[in-house]
Amino acid sequence: AQSVSQHNHHVILSEAASLELGCNYSYGGTVNLFWYVQYPGQHLQLLLKYFSGDPLVKGIKGFEAEFIKSKFSFNLRKPSVQWSDTAEYFCAVNGSSGYQKVTFGTGTKLQVIP
Amino acid sequence: DGGITQSPKYLFRKEGQNVTLSCEQNLNHDAMYWYRQDPGQGLRLIYYSQIVNDFQKGDIAEGYSVSREKKESFPLTVTSAQKNPTAFYLCATRTENTGELFFGEGSRLTVL
8 A cells, every 4th residue: 555654744944944844755656756835825736746757856836856766755845935835735546557546645834034 | 716625614414415516527538537635644536537428446445426427527326325424525536648646625414
């Protein structure tokens, strides 16, 4: 069975601080990995994704994530957060073949203080 | 306007009543999903469908049912067997080429 763990449930940072949100997954095969963001009152939207190739992927708004296969991790990073990054962030995984079941983590609420 | 339409946005029902939530898409995506979002629990997968007339149980399918008779439509029925139905329900489609999920605005169900 596939699963996703996000250990940080609520993170509070000051503007310009660096961000790293943890994501670990469990799956017995090749995976596709995603980070989604939900800004207050808005739809979930894709931040970035990893399918194959370079394990360091860049997304929108200056976010990046690194896939470390040996650690089953796909942590999200941003060097300097802004107040507008206040949102809930979700990590997701699906197997890259067969039925495309997409499993999400429990989410991390990020609050950025001006 | 392209996208995913969920209806109704808000729904109140009495205990013991079945409820059907609508999800319609005009994105021409084959795969569709139903998630339930509860505070602190993230998105939990209820059912998903990769193609018309085929669907699979997700992680919390008990008390729910779906159908996929048309590519555009993937309705979810919350039955009286669902023990804790009050929640925010999200429908999504997935594009084949990038794997990205696109979400509807959601339906908030409150069972009184």
